[in-house]
Amino acid sequence: MVTVSYYSKIERNLHSVTVEVLVELLEKNNIDINYFFQQISNEKSIHSVVSEISDYFYKNDTDGLQNLLKVTNVNLAYSKTDKKLLESLLQLLTSILSNDVQNLQAETKRVLQTQLFELLSWNYQKLSLYSQIIALYDIDSNLMMIKSILEKGIDAYSFQEKKFIMVILVNFVIICFKNNLSNVALKYCEIIEQESTNPENFFLKMINKFFYLLILKKNGEKVESGQLESILDVIKISGMEKYANHLSKLLN
DSSP: OOOOOOOOSSTTTHHHHHHHHHHHOOOOOOOOOOGGGTTSSSSSHHHHHHHHHHHHHHHHHHHHHHHHHHHHHTTTSSHHHHHHHHHHHHHHHHHHTTTOOGGHHHHHHHHHHHHHHHOOOOOHHHHHHHHHHHHGGGHHHHHHHHHHHHHHGGGGSSSHHHHHHHHHHHHHHHHHHTTTTHHHHHHHHHHHTTOOOOOOTTHHHHHHHHHHHHHHHHTTTOTTTTTTHHHHHHHHHHOHHHHHHHHHGOOO
C-alpha cells in the first residue's frame, strides 16, 4: 500500500496516496460520497472526515486517527452502518501505521472485505476500496484480484480508475518487496513503467522507480550511481522528508 502519507512502514505509503486521491475525486468530480460513505447524508462532514484522515495518515499520526475515531463514534450525523465503515477504515489505517495489520480484529477485516465484494465490477469505487485494504489479503489472493483487474487491459479503464489501479500496483510492489518476492515485484514494476507519466501519477511513478531500481541493485545488477538518492531528494523537496528518510534506510 502506498500513500502520499509516509508510513514509516513501506506499505503505508500507498495508503496515503489513496486517501489523497479520494479527496481529489470528491472535489473535482462532484462525487457525492465514496463507496465507504454512500449512505451518509451530510456531505460537508464527510469531506471533513476524509480530509482529516488524509492529514493524520500523511503525518503518521496514530493518535490523531484514534481521536478521530472517538469523534466519529459520537457523531449523530452518521448512521450505525456508516459509523461501522468509518471505524473499520480508521482501525485499518491505524494498524498499518503501527505495522500491526496482522492483529487487526477479524470483524474489522470482515466489514471491509464484505464491502469490497458487494461491489460487483471493478469500477472506481471498488478499485478505490481495494487499494486501501490490499494489506488485508495474502499474496495469492492479491495476485488473483490484480489479474482480474488487468484482464481487459489498463487502457479499458477510465482516467479516474487508472489512478486507483496505479495505487494498487505500487502497493503490491511494496508488499512483494517486504516479502522478498523480487521477481514478482519486478513484473508489476514493469507494468507501471509502461504507463505514461502525468501530474496525477507522478508520485506513484517515482515510488515505483525507486523500488524498481532498488530491487535491481539488490539483485546484483548495475544501477546508475546516484539515481536512488536523486529520487529521495525529490521526495524531500516535495515536503515528505520523513518518508524519504524511511526509504533511505532501505539502501543499506
